Amino acid sequence: MRHPMLPWALWLCAGLTLVGCSSQPQPPGGVATRVERELVSHNLLIDAGEQLVLTSPQRTIRVTEQQLHRVTEFDARDRVANSHESHQSLPWDDQPVILIAEDRRFTLRTNHDGVVRLNLLDEQFIDLDFTNLRTIQLVARANPTVVAEQTLLISRELRAVLREAVALVYDNLEESGVEQWVYRIHRLNELGLEEESNQLENMLMVLTIADPELQYEFLQALNADPRP
Structure with missing residues (x-):
């Protein structure tokens, strides 16, 4: 024989249900529904190695793009749920690097790893006056305000090698x-x-x-x- 549930039992079940619902953990600040990224800083870095004096015609150059963003997350009520900084460092992929020597400009290009292999015995450089060449300058430019520069010195020994090697090769x-x-x-x-x-x-x-x-x-x- 089925007995109807007593009123006090109904109230007890309802109360337990409400307590159970209210005890579910809520994510702090709610779920992010909108994210804003604000660029704080943008830089390029040319890594030409620790030794800035060239003693060999070849040198591996690596260019890296570095960005710092401020990331802000908003919840469904458009309240700030979280705010943090995000650092990003990427290869300067397939981008031009300008080499300046004797007021002349030459264009090199990075590969997909942001690397360019400099070789002063490449054909485009053989008309340089290696007797008097003292420095070369590398320039990477993302925009007019984001520019990286690096100067490399040419050793006396390398100048002599370059002068002789050009004739031997070409x-x-x-x-x-x-x-x-x-x-x-x-x-x-x-x-x-x-x-x-x-x-x-x-x-x-x-x-x-x-x-x-x-x-x-x-x-x-x-x-x-x-x-x-």
């Missing part, structure tokens, strides 16, 4: 013979320019591919006078 190969080819390869290696030495050797292999006898003579001379 003088006409077809106007010289096998003996001169081998000398140029070895001399670049002696100057510490192994990359350029290897590139010249590979170029000569391609140049002589249509003349097996000349290529054989070149390889014989190269092997007879091994690199130091």
